[in-house]
Amino acid sequence: MKTxxxxxxxxxxxxxxxxxxxxxxxxxxxxxxxxxxxxxxLGTVYRNxxxxxxxxxxxxxxxxxxxxxxxARISRHYHFVCSVCGGVSDLEMMPLDHIDxxxxxxxxxxxxxxxxxxxxxxxxxxxxxxxxxxxG
Numbered sequence: 001m002k003t004x005x006x007x008x009x010x011x012x013x014x015x016x017x018x019x020x021x022x023x024x025x026x027x028x029x030x031x032x033x034x035x036x037x038x039x040x041x042l043g044t045v046y047r048n049x050x051x052x053x054x055x056x057x058x059x060x061x062x063x064x065x066x067x068x069x070x071x072a073r074i075s076r077h078y079h080f081v082c083s084v085c086g087g088v089s090d091l092e093m094m095p096l097d098h099i100d101x102x103x104x105x106x107x108x109x110x111x112x113x114x115x116x117x118x119x120x121x122x123x124x125x126x127x128x129x130x131x132x133x134x135x136g
Contacts, residue, residue: 017072023088084125
């Protein structure tokens with residue numbers, strides 16, 4: 001087995017993700033990590049994000065937008081994506097593990113898990129729409 005070399009940059013990236021609830025993009029991670037490591041490249045950030053994902057330390061979210069998002073919360077949970085601002089947030093709800101059983105009933109294979117993303121409008125965007133409707 002190959003030994004993994006410790007990386008202060010990787011630890012900084014992981015710590016940053018653990019401190020966030022807004023599921024930052026790679027560009028957001030890059031901007032934040034540059035404060036501590038001014039010479040870090042965007043490529044290094046991407047390589048470290050990929051490494052952390054492949055080793056199960058973070059989750060990459062592809063929510064249909066133009067950029068992937070990253071989440072250090074690796075326990076089973078679901079996400080909400082605002083169709084107006086593109087913000088991504090966690091949904092606190094019971095796991096939907098029963099859908100694995102339902103999906104596997106007529107599937108000729110083994111269901112090992114699922115990802116669920118909910119879409120709609122976040123509270124802030126709804127309030128902004130109401131404000132603009134009242135002002136306009």
